Amino acid sequence: MTHRRWFTPWLLAGPAIVWLAVFNLWPAVNTVILSFTNAKPLGGGQFTGLENYGRLLDDEQLADALLNSIVFMLVCLPLLTVLPLLLALLVQRRIPGITFFRTAFYTPVIASAVVVALIWGWVLDDRGLVNGVLQQSGLTDSPVSFLTGRWLLLFSAIALTVWKGLGYYMVIYLSALANVPPELHEAAAVDGAGPVSRFRHVTLPGVRPTMVLISALISVSSLRVFSELYVLSHGQGGPGGRDMSVVMLIQMYSRGFNGHLGYASALSLLLFVVTLGPMLFLMRLNRKAA
Amino acid sequence: MRRIWAALTTTAFTAAALTGCGLGSGDTKNSDSVASAAATGEVKGKVSLQTWALKPKFTDYMQGVIDGFKKKYPGVEVEWLDQPGEGYSDKVLSQAAAGTLPDVVNLPPDFALPLAKKDLLLDVAKADAKLADEYVPGGVDAYRYAGLPGTFGYPWYLNTDVNYWSSDLLTKNGLDPKKPPTTLDELIAQARVMKDRSGGQAYLMSRKPGIGDFYNAGVKIMSDDGRTFTFNTPEAAALLDKYRDAFKAGLLPNDVLTNTYAGNSKLFNAGTVAWTTAGANYITSLATDNPTLAPKVVPSPAMATPPLYVQGLSIPKGTKNPAAALALARWVTSAENQAAFAHLTSIFPSTKASADDPFFSRSDGTNAGDAKVIAFNSLAKAKLIQPVQVDDAMSTIVNQQIALAMSGDASSKQALDTAVEQCNKLLKG
Structure with a gap:
């Protein structure tokens, strides 16, 4: 005999609901409220209406930060969508020693982003490995300013992000590739399709949902880039702060005893809205293609 | 029904958020009463002291200072907390926001200012009339802020470049x-x-x-x-x-x-x-x-x-034991204890009585000793x-x-x- 009580489902879902309310919903609501105040970490804060949002329009650093985040996304998106797929196709083959390569490609993923960025900082600085090689080989007379140039710093961070992310997305693609029925490849081969044709007409359609998922993940993480740029620029965001990302701006305004929580919250909401854009676009694209 | 639930949830969250926003004021304790209790109260009971990155290098020294305090004031119990160097400001901030600051806290002047502005720190000059006589002016002035009457910390050790x-x-x-x-x-x-x-x-x-x-x-x-x-x-x-x-x-x-x-x-x-x-x-x-x-x-x-680089000890206004907190801050920053500290590492006492200690004005002939003497002499004009x-x-x-x-x-x-x-x-x- 089974007893059905109306509260049983609520009892089971309760812990998850409480968790979501306390750690997701509540901070989100609080951020919205704070964005309309001039709150500081030590309390206080009066309702200031749309003042913080008005300030967003005047903030030159924000314009740079948004541009950086968008450039970051536009460069990372194709690179991190396509390269890991090619890498996955490469390491998917069952040839001796391939496990070593799979592990090697995945290793950067498990390393801490801060540690990796520190190492790249040493490699790319004036007296680093890259500048040493460039100067020794006579390609340049003086060190290339990888870590201080307006665009060079941004692209150094992009290169680091791509290098570090390859292995992660490769593993996702590997599982997607494993789900593509081999019979389809065999049938296509029997019909005379070459490797390129099989890739276009069998592999790509097979991994398309994964590709969309990866694109969405990359878009969000690129727009929220922080540690790579922060560590490479020693937290300074380059000369004039022109290489700051939106998250770096949020961190700069919110930290410390005098943190401007109201303005930082307005920045957070702006970032949320900006992040929604590419997500909705990709979802729409996927639905259309389906 | 759904609408009612939605409205109730929204109201609850908004109310909670506004409360969380901390739209109220800080500590409401009266500054004079705390200062008076600190100056005249009996030194006994439990008192906590928070330092910044002194462990493990100076554990023995600090323990010796605390033992000396307990010997001077039998019956007093000291809880010593040492926070790591990284993220100290965040730690102090979270303690201040939660109202859990220890009774005596190591705060450099720039950390003390926002707390003083929020009326969270005791004006130690009110409780200790000898403050300006015993400590060097540069150290005391570091804890006085424009537009904010009071002195919000005992200067501890000093340094310069x-x-x-x-x-x-x-x-x-x-x-x-x-x-x-x-x-x-x-x-x-x-x-x-x-x-x-x-x-x-x-x-x-x-x-x-x-x-x-x-x-x-x-x-x-x-x-x-x-x-x-x-x-x-x-x-x-x-x-x-x-x-x-x-x-x-x-x-x-x-x-x-x-x-x-x-x-x-x-x-x-x-x-x-x-x-x-x-x-x-x-x-x-x-x-x-x-x-x-x-x-x-x-x-x-x-x-x-x-x-001029200054470290100091401040006393939160919300301390439950102002007399012991004041006595402990005075004890740790006393000429005798600061001199002992300065003999262990190249820092300089903020007490006037230490100015004539030949230890600081004589080099042992090494370049490190020369640096110490240069720094000591520079302190006179440091700002x-x-x-x-x-x-x-x-x-x-x-x-x-x-x-x-x-x-x-x-x-x-x-x-x-x-x-x-x-x-x-x-x-x-």
């Missing part, structure tokens, strides 16, 4: 370590010699100018009421122009544009740069990082007014150069704009105007 020169690098590049530059112009001239002789492989200069350099160039950093920054003057722009020209001429490494203050000493430790500035203890710590370089370092006094109102975000903005001017992407005046405008916005917001 000393110039350090790598005699090897200087000699190798045709410069005399016994005649180090004493002005910016001399520094730039010697940096040029260094660059030419070393073929750009070694540098003399490796740091951006900062607020301290503007101060030393006669620039007024802030208005007297502490409400506006004013360092965007032609004098500051002229100084920045000199640095920009030096950078353009390759006298400073590229990464100086994004390096923080510590970047300069890292390059010095690595043997790439021949000049750095640091506290009196620098050679001793260098002996661990680069034992070959340490004996070859020559110290000299800072070029203009040396900066709190950077206003305590300058927070992390402002420092970042000033650094960014100075780097922008040095890179040549903005004029010095433009960069300074932007820095002042943004810092003023932060100050008012």
Whole structure:
């Protein structure tokens, strides 16, 4: 005999609901409220209406930060969508020693982003490995300013992000590739399709949902880039702060005893809205293609 | 039904959020009553003390100080908390927000200011009439803030900057370590010699100018009421122009544009740069990082007014044991205990009674001993150069704009105007 009580489902879902309310919903609501105040970490804060949002329009650093985040996304998106797929196709083959390569490609993923960025900082600085090689080989007379140039710093961070992310997305693609029925490849081969044709007409359609998922993940993480740029620029965001990302701006305004929580919250909401854009676009694209 | 639930949830969250926003005021305890209780109350019961990064190096010393206090006041119980160096401001901030600050807290003046503004700290001068008589004026003044009556901490140990020169690098590049530059112009001239002789492989200069350099160039950093920054003057722009020209001429490494203050000493430790500035203890710590370089370092006094670095002990107004807290703060910062501390490491006591201690004015003949004496003598004219109102975000903005001017992407005046405008916005917001 089974007893059905109306509260049983609520009892089971309760812990998850409480968790979501306390750690997701509540901070989100609080951020919205704070964005309309001039709150500081030590309390206080009066309702200031749309003042913080008005300030967003005047903030030159924000314009740079948004541009950086968008450039970051536009460069990372194709690179991190396509390269890991090619890498996955490469390491998917069952040839001796391939496990070593799979592990090697995945290793950067498990390393801490801060540690990796520190190492790249040493490699790319004036007296680093890259500048040493460039100067020794006579390609340049003086060190290339990888870590201080307006665009060079941004692209150094992009290169680091791509290098570090390859292995992660490769593993996702590997599982997607494993789900593509081999019979389809065999049938296509029997019909005379070459490797390129099989890739276009069998592999790509097979991994398309994964590709969309990866694109969405990359878009969000690129727009929220922080540690790579922060560590490479020693937290300074380059000369004039022109290489700051939106998250770096949020961190700069919110930290410390005098943190401007109201303005930082307005920045957070702006970032949320900006992040929604590419997500909705990709979802729409996927639905259309389906 | 759904609508009712939705409305109720929204109302609950809004109410909770507004409460969480902390729209109320800080501690409401009366300052006079706490000061009076601190001055006249009996020293007994439990009291907590929070220090900053003293463990494990100074565990024995601090334990000795605490044991001495317990011996002097039997029946008192001291809980000692030592916080790690990293993230201390965040720790203090979370304690202050939660109302769990220990009874006695190590707070440098810039940490104490926001707490004092929120009326969270005790005016120790109210509770201790002898404060100004026993501690050096520079130390006491560090805990007095424009527009905020009171003294919000006992000055503890002091330090200042000393110039350090790598005699090897200087000699190798045709410069005399016994005649180090004493002005910016001399520094730039010697940096040029260094660059030419070393073929750009070694540098003399490796740091951006900062607020301290503007101060030393006669620039007024802030208005007297502490409400506006004013360092965007032609004098500051002229100084920045000199640095920009030096950078353009390759006298400073590229990464100086994004390096923080510590970047300069890292390059010095690595043997790439021949000049750095640091506290009196620098050679001793260098002996661990680069034992070959340490004996070859020559110290000299800072070029203009040396900066004064102050650590102090503050007492939160919400302390449950004000008498014991005050007695403990006085005890830890007493001349006797500070002198014992200064004998362990190169810091200097903030008590007037320690000024005549020959230990500080006599070198043991080593370069580390010379640095200690130079620092001690410099303290007499050292000043709190950077206003305590300058927070992390402002420092970042000033650094960014100075780097922008040095890179040549903005004029010095433009960069300074932007820095002042943004810092003023932060100050008012």
